[in-house]
Amino acid sequence: MGISPVLWQFLVKWLHNSALFPAEASTISPYTDALYFFLLLMTVVGMLLVCVLVFTFSIRYRREKHPVATQIEGSTLLEATWTIIPLAIFLVTFVWGALLYFRIYDPPANAMNIYVVGKQWMWKAEHPGGQHEINALHVPAGRPVQLTMISQDVFHSFSIPDFRVKREVIPGRYTTVWFQATDPGTYHIFCTQYCGTQHSGMIGEVTVLTPDDYEKWTRQSTSGMSLAQNGERLFASMGCNACHSGTAAARGPNLAGVYGSKLTLTNGNQVLVNDAYLRDAILNPSEHVTAGFAPIMPTYQGQISEDGLIDLVEYIKNLQTNYRVQQTQMTSESDKAAPQTPTEGTTETVKP
Amino acid sequence: MAHEVSHDQAHDPSNVVNPEHGEHHIVSPLQYCFVFGALLIGTAITVGAAFVDLPGVLNPVIALAIACTKAVIVILFFMHVKYQSRLVKLTVGAGFFTFIVLITMTLLDYMSRAWGMW
Amino acid sequence: MANTVAHTNPLDKVDHLEKLMPHESIINEEGEHVVLPQHRHHFETEEQQREAGSFGMWLFLLTEIMFFGGMFFAYLLYRNWYYPAFVVSSNQLNVGMGAANTAILITSGFFMALGVWAAEVRKKNLLVLMLILTTVFGCAFLGVKYFEYKEKYELHHIPGSSFSTAMFTNPGAYHLKEEPLAPDMAEKTQIFFFLYFAMTGMHALHMIIGIVLLFWLTWRAHKGAFSSGYVAPIENFGLYWHFVDIVWLFLFPLLYLINRHPVH
C-alpha cells in the first residue's frame, strides 16, 4: 500500500470519524481506498500545478507589470512533457484499476454462496439453508461470501459502500459479487441503479455476525426447507423427473453430477455447466441441446419465477447421485405434498 | 480589410475558397449501362449463390462480399465518388469507418462474454 | 473554374442590399453575362455553392449510415444468437419478390443516374422522362413491398399481439419442409420479423420521402428549372436515391438469403 499501516489507520479512522469517509469493513476496502488516495493525490497535484501556473503567470505578467506581451509560438519539448507525464499517470491508473477490478470480481473458490433476487423494489436474499430475508442480509465475518444475483424485472444494482463492492443485478442473467466482511456490525445495502418509483426505498441492511452468532442465526431463522429441498419439490411438480429420471430409458439426460462438468452440444461446442447454464437450459433448452438428445425439452419460460429457478438450480447443483431423483419420482407418484410453485407477484409487498 | 476578390486571388494556392474541389465530371450513359448490367448480374449471383450449399460460413460471406461490391460500384459511379474531390472520398470513408467502429467495438463485448468468467 | 466573381461597387451594395441580394452577376464560359437565380448571396461563386451543396448532402448521408447502422447491428447480434429462428423466418420471405424488387430498385437507380446525366447535358425532356421512370420504378418497388407485407399480415407474422409462431413450431401442418423449432426458439422469430419490419419499413419510409421529392423535382424539371446548367438539386437528390438503393442492397441478402440451402 505504500503507506505505513499506522499512518493508514490514522488517516482512515480520522476521516471516518469526521464523517467524510466510509467505514472499511471488508478485506477489499483498503485496496480500493489505496487507489482512491492515489487518485486524490493525482488530482490535488494536478490541480495545484494548474493553479500555481495560472496564478504565478497572472501575477507576474499582469498588465501593470508586463505591459507588452512577448509572443511565443509554442514548445514541442514542453508539450511532449505534458503529454507524456499525464499519459504515464493515467496508464498507471489503468493498470491499478484493472488489478483492483479483478480482485473485486474474482471470487475465491471457497466462498459460501447466497442467492439474491432483486425486484421492484426489494432485495430477497436466499441462503442455501433455506433462510429467506427481505432487504436484509446476514453474513459471517471473516469468511468469503459470494452473492449470485438476478433481477426479476429491471436493472438494479447491489451496493454495500462500506465493503466497496457493487454489482449490477440484471434481468435474465446471473451476476456475482463477493466480499469478506471484517467487522461485525450493520451496514447499508443500496440499490444504486435507478429502477423506478421506489428506487430510493430499495435499501436494506447487511448484518455482519461473528461466526458463532452467525451459526446461531442460521439455526433460528431456517424455514425448515433448504433451497435444494424446495427445488426437489419443484422438480417433481413441474414434471422434470418425467424425462430426467436418471434411468437408462429416460428421454432426458441424467442430471446427477452435471454441475461443473463440461457438456458437448449437438453443434459441437463445449460448455461449462454453471448456474447460468442450468438456468438457461431450463428457460431456453433449444439453444444448447446436449449431444445425443433430441430438442424435446419444453421451455419453462414464464412458468417459473426467479426464486423457483434458483431452487431448481440449487437442487441440480447438489445432485451427486440419482438417489434423490428417484426419491422425488416416488413422492410425485404418491402425490403427497405437492409443493406450490412460487410464482411472480405473490404476497410480499413493500412497505414504503 | 476591404479587398476585392479578383480572378487571380481566387486561384492563389493559399486561397481556400475551394481547395478541395474536384472537377465536375460528367459520366457517360454508356458507363451507366455497364454499371447497371454489373448490378443486375451481381443480384443474380447472390440469389444463385444463396441456394448453393457452401462450406462453413462461406454463404453469408459471399452474400456480403457481393453486396459490398455492388454498393461500392453504386457509390463510385452512380454517386460519382470516383470523380469527386478527396474530401468527399474521405467523408464517405469516415462514415463507413464510424459504422465499423460501432459494430466491432460492440461485438467485442458480445463475443468476449463467452470467453469465460473473467 | 472559369467563373469569376464580378462584384459591384461595395458601397453601392450597402445601400441596395436587399435589391442585390437575390441575384449576382456571373460571367459564364462564353463570356456572356448571365444571372443565375439559384445563386445564393452568401456564396462567392456558383461552383462554391454547388460543392457546398453536394458536400452537405454527403454529410447527411453519413448520418443515414449511422442511423441504419444501429439497426444493422441489432440484426447482426440477434442473428448470431438465434440463428435457427432467423433461418426459418428468413425462409418465409419471398425470394422471388425480393430479387425482383432488387432489380426494380437498381433499375430505378439507373434511371436516376441517367436523369442526372440528362440534366448535366441540359436535355430537359429526357430529364423529365428519366425522373418519371425513376418514380415509376420506385412506386413499383413499394407496390411489391405492399404485397409482401400483406402476405406477412395474413400469416400473422407481424410482430405484436397477433403474432403467431404456429408455422415454425409445426411446419408440417403448413406444408413447409422446415425442421420444427422448439417453442422457445420459435418465439425468437418475432425478433426477426420485428427487425425485418423495422428495417424494411424504415427503408420504405425513405423511399416514400424520395418519391414525394421526385414529384416535386419532376414538376420543376418540367418547368425548365434544371435546363440551364443548374443541376445541384437533381444531383443531390440522386445521391439520396442511390443511398436508399445501397441500403436495400444490404437488406436483401441479409434478410432474404440467410440460409436458402435446399433442405436435406
Next chain:
Amino acid sequence: MSTQISNTIVLLPDQATAKLPKRNYINNEHGLLSWLLTGDHKRIAMLYLISITFFFFIGGAFAGLIRLELLTPAPDLVSSDTYNKFFTMHGIIMIFLFLVPSVPATLGNFFIPIMIGAKDLAFPKINLLSWYLYLIGGTLTLTALVLGGVDTGWTFTTPLSTHYLNTHVITAASAIFIAGFSSIFTGLNFIVTIHRMRAPGMTWFRMPLFCWSNYAASILMVLGTPVLAIAIVLVALERLVGIGVFDPAKGGDPLLFQHLFWFYSHPAVYIMILPGMGVISEVISTFSRKRVFGYTAVAFSSVAIALFGFFVWAHHMFIMGVSNYSALVFSLLTMLVAVPSAIKIFNWAFTLQKGSITFETPMLYAFGFMGLFTIGGLTGVFLGSLGMDIHLTETYFIVAHFHFVMVGGMLMAFLAGIHFWWPKMTGRMYPESLSKLAAVTTFIGFNLTFLPQFILGYLGMPRRYHAYPQEYQVLNVLSTAGATVLGVGYMLPLLYLGWSLKYGAIAGDNPWQATGLEWQIQSPPLTENFVTIPIVDYEAYDYEWLEKKQREEVTTVG
C-alpha cells in the same frame, strides 16, 4: 491612447459621441416575422440564445426543486414519482435543450461564419430549420412535462423505460429525436461552412481555435446523433409493440440499448465540452494579448478528442454486464482520451506566460473553467479506472463529476463567451463590476454545491435517491445552500445583460482589441457581415498584425 498603463485593455469609443451603427443585422428588418423567417445566422443565433436561456432556467428550476427535496433526508417535499420526474426533466432539458446547443448554436452560429470570413453559413434555411426543430423538440418536452412528466432518467435505461413505466416516455423520446436532428443539422452546416466557405487566405491553420473545436464537435454531432435517434426509435417501437428487442424475458438484450445510447452519449459529452474549449482559447489569448501557446497542438487535440471520443462509450457500462475483456479495453481507451484535454489545459496555462494579462469578466470565467474542468476531468479518470468505478459508479461522485465538467466547464465557458462577445452581438458593453461579482458568485456557489457531492459519493450515497440515510444530511445541506448561491449567480447575468441592451456603454468595433475577423467589423455586424469578402493575410491571434493595422488606421484618419 494614453501612455500610462492601465489594468484593462478595454478600448471604448468616446461615449459622448459614440453611436450604434445605423445599419446592422438587428435593425436591418423589422417585425417579428422578419426574425422568425430569417436566414441570417446572427439572428438565428439570437433566437437560439433566447430559447436556450429559457430552457436553462426551466432546467435550473428543477435543479432547485431537487436540491430543496434533498435538504432533508426524509422524502417530505414531494412523492417519489415526482422526484424522479424532477431529475429526469432536469437531465433531459439541461443536456438536450441547453448544453448541447449552448455554445455551438448560439456563439458558433453567430461567429463561425464571421471568423472564417463568410457571409453566412452554407445553408441558411437548414439553419433556420434546425432552430424550428429545436423548438418542436422543446415544445414536446414541455408537453411531456405538462401531461405529467417522464421518470426514466435522462438515460432511458431499458427495460425500465420500455416495459415498466407508464409515463410519457414516447413524447419525451420524440422530443429528443427531433432535437437530435436539430443538432445534426447545426453540425452539418458548420462542417460544410468551414470546409467550403473560408475567405481567401483563411487556411486551416489560420482559423481561430474556436472554429477548430466547433468543427470537431460537429463531426461528433453528425456521426453520433443518428445512433441516438435509432436507439430512441427502437425504445418507442418496443413500447408500442412490445416485441422484446430489449426485453430479456423475450430473448432481447437490454444492454444493446445502452450500447447504442452511449455510442452517442459519450461523444455527446465532448459535443458539450469542445465548443466551450474553443471559447476558452479565444478568451485566454485575447486577455493575455498573446497567441495561443502551441496552436497546432490545441487544434489537433480537439480533433483527437473527437476521434477517440468514439471509442470509449462502454465506460458507462463497466458494471452493467459488459464482458470483462471489453471493460479492460474501454478503460484503457478512456485513459487515452483524457490526455488531449490535459494538453489543452497546460497550453492555455502557458499562453499566460509572458503575456500582458488583464482580468475582465470573460477571463475570470475562463480561469474558473480551467480549475473546475481540471477537477471534473481528473475525477473522470477515477471513473475510467475499472476498480475505482465499481465503488463510485451510480453514486453522487458521478453527479459531482459531470456537473464539474458540464457546469463548471461548459457553462462557465458559455458565460465567458457570452460576456466576451456580448459587445459584438449587441453593440453594448455589460456592466463590468456587476458581472465580476456574478462570476465570483457562481464560482463560490458552484464549489459549495458540488464539492460536497464528491464526498457524499465516496461515502456511498446513490444518485437518483429521493430519500437518504440521516448521516448524509450535513453535506446535502451544504450542497443545497450552494445551489441557492449558484442560482443567484445565474440570475445576475440575466438581469444585467438585459439591462445593458438599453443602457450599456456603446462598445465600438473592437473593445477588447482582439484579432479575430469578427472584431474587425462593426458591432453589431451588418446582415451580410462583410461589405466585401476579406482576404486574410495573418494568422489567428497575431497581435502584431493588429497593432500595425491600428497604427495605419490612426495615420490614415489623422
